[in-house]
Amino acid sequence: MQLIEHSDSPRYVRLHADDNVVVVVNDQGVTEGSRFPDGLTTVEGVPQSHKVALVDIPEGAAVRRYGQIIGYALKDLRQGSWVQETQLAMPSAPPLDSLPMSDAVPAALAPLEGFTFEGFRNADGTVGTRNILGITTTVQCVTGVLDHAVKRIREELLPKYPHVDDVVALTHSYGCGVAINARDAYIPIRTVRNLARNPNLGGEALVIGLGCEKLQAGQVMHENDSSVDLSDPWLYRLQDSSHGFVEMIEQIMELAETRLKKLDQRRRETVPASELILGMQCGGSDAFSGITANPALGFASDLLIRAGATVMFSEVTEVRDAIYMLTSRAQDMDVAQALVREMDWYDQYLERGAADRSANTTPGNKKGGLSNIVEKSLGSIVKSGSSAINAVVGPGERVERKGLIFCATPASDFVCGTLQLAAGMNLHVFTTGRGTPYGLAMAPVVKVSTRTELAERWPDLIDVDAGRIATGRATIEELGWELFHYYLDVASGRKQTWAEQHRLHNDIVLFNPAPVT
Numbered sequence: 095m096q097l098i099e100h101s102d103s104p105r106y107v108r109l110h111a112d113d114n115v116v117v118v119v120n121d122q123g124v125t126e127g128s129r130f131p132d133g134l135t136t137v138e139g140v141p142q143s144h145k146v147a148l149v150d151i152p153e154g155a156a157v158r159r160y161g162q163i164i165g166y167a168l169k170d171l172r173q174g175s176w177v178q179e180t181q182l183a184m185p186s187a188p189p190l191d192s193l194p195m196s197d198a199v200p201a202a203l204a205p206l207e208g209f210t211f212e213g214f215r216n217a218d219g220t221v222g223t224r225n226i227l228g229i230t231t232t233v234q235c236v237t238g239v240l241d242h243a244v245k246r247i248r249e250e251l252l253p254k255y256p257h258v259d260d261v262v263a264l265t266h267s268y269g270c271g272v273a274i275n276a277r278d279a280y281i282p283i284r285t286v287r288n289l290a291r292n293p294n295l296g297g298e299a300l301v302i303g304l305g306c307e308k309l310q311a312g313q314v315m316h317e318n319d320s321s322v323d324l325s326d327p328w329l330y331r332l333q334d335s336s337h338g339f340v341e342m343i344e345q346i347m348e349l350a351e352t353r354l355k356k357l358d359q360r361r362r363e364t365v366p367a368s369e370l371i372l373g374m375q376c377g378g379s380d381a382f383s384g385i386t387a388n389p390a391l392g393f394a395s396d397l398l399i400r401a402g403a404t405v406m407f408s409e410v411t412e413v414r415d416a417i418y419m420l421t422s423r424a425q426d427m428d429v430a431q432a433l434v435r436e437m438d439w440y441d442q443y444l445e446r447g448a449a450d451r452s453a454n455t456t457p458g459n460k461k462g463g464l465s466n467i468v469e470k471s472l473g474s475i476v477k478s479g480s481s482a483i484n485a486v487v488g489p490g491e492r493v494e495r496k497g498l499i500f501c502a503t504p505a506s507d508f509v510c511g512t513l514q515l516a517a518g519m520n521l522h523v524f525t526t527g528r529g530t531p532y533g534l535a536m537a538p539v540v541k542v543s544t545r546t547e548l549a550e551r552w553p554d555l556i557d558v559d560a561g562r563i564a565t566g567r568a569t570i571e572e573l574g575w576e577l578f579h580y581y582l583d584v585a586s587g588r589k590q591t592w593a594e595q596h597r598l599h600n601d602i603v604l605f606n607p608a609p610v611t
């Protein structure tokens with residue numbers, strides 16, 4: 095990457111030698127007639143993170159960023175002009191039947207030895223980064239009562255058990271009024287089940303049901319499942335109450351206390367960094383996402399893979415246009431085919447709704463300089479670093495192996511976060527350019543800003559400022575290492591992220607592609 099450093103003069107970032115557009119770095123953008131150090135002069139004002147034509151681009155010619163085609167000029171674009179969404183025709187999505195398959199598998203990098211964190215070892219071999227009592231649900235009907243009970247548990251019981259970090263209600267909108275045997279119903283059902291098995295719940299999750307709902311407790315907690323403790327009472331159904339609301343609250347609190355006593359016995363122990371299961375995603379992206387934050391995540395991801403950890407990336411609609419770059423990196427044909435299968439499933443899912451992947455890009459993305467989903471995708475997949483892709487898991491499925499994993503989820507922040515929790519994520523990292531206060535109750539969320547301006551404006555929400563890369567104050571490598579150490583500190587409980595400190599928690603949002611009745 096070529097960086098042009100000067101704090102006040104016009105600056106841009108060019109990502110690849112083949113690129114014919116560059117991205118403006120200056121906080122306030124640049125005015126008409128601004129001259130960059132290489133002599134390029136703007137013919138109109140260009141906002142920060144938006145693109146400038148490096149050369150004259152004739153109508154019909156390819157516009158390249160990251161060395162890839164992000165669109166075709168709909169009219170002649172003058173050197174120094176502001177290249178905008180409306181001037182570009184979007185390329186069509188790469189056809190799935192002619193992709194390069196596992197033909198450029200990156201060689202394994204040298205192992206990184208000796209890195210550890212302090213975690214809670216679980217009976218099933220997984221490791222938690224937090225010690226949380228999770229109370230899951232079979233149906234939305236119980237949410238009001240459970241929320242009331244959890245508030246009282248947090249206020250009255252939790253202070254008695256100082257080694258337990260929190261109590262969390264896993265409430266959701268599924269469970270009844272749904273076609274429970276529909277073709278795609280396995281997705282929300284296995285998501286609810288696997289959420290309760292998240293390593294941060296220590297195998298001690300409880301279930302609150304109503305009694306007459308379609309989703310039964312046995313589908314949420316299976317017998318013969320080593321990842322959950324069914325030796326003690328684990329279920330309470332509200333319809334079993336013969337005295338009403340007050341009794342329900344008492345029963346839930348009593349049940350919760352039996353698990354709090356067990357969880358409170360647990361202590362952190364030193365475990366290898368390979369026990370980390372990091373989930374990565376982005377939200378509120380801008381044109382800097384692919385220049386600063388996501389490349390730093392990619393570097394840190396490679397470090398974690400070298401340390402033997404599990405790293406997940408997701409967001410199908412944000413990899414679809416760059417899928418040819420991922421199928422190439424699949425470790426074998428099975429993994430490449432699994433990637434294609436997930437893309438194909440999602441293409442059909444969008445088609446049923448008469449939409450396509452271009453529905454992903456938001457007005458904020460565009461204001462942040464991202465012209466279309468192709469440009470957004472190229473910046474998004476940079477998070478995955480340069481390692482081979484070792485496995486693919488479907489939505490709501492639990493990850494069962496280490497390495498770099500594509501976890502097929504929608505890009506929606508809450509749905510992606512929920513599905514990564516179900517996959518077994520014990521730490522989450524989230525990059526943002528436009529800014530979001532996003533957080534999750536079940537796992538710490540590290541928020542990384544793509545621009546320094548955002549980090550300065552939101553100093554008590556952004557944990558790591560990757561904007562330093564654009565201004566030349568840090569390299570991608572330096573920030574990657576910083577993130578790697580920060581992950582281990584947060585995983586160990588030595589540091590708390592801002593979202594944790596403020597208790598900023600987005601809801602669990604299930605992905606339910608099946609009919610509601």
Ligand code: CA
Pocket residue numbers: 375376377409505506507510
């Ligand atoms: Ca997202």
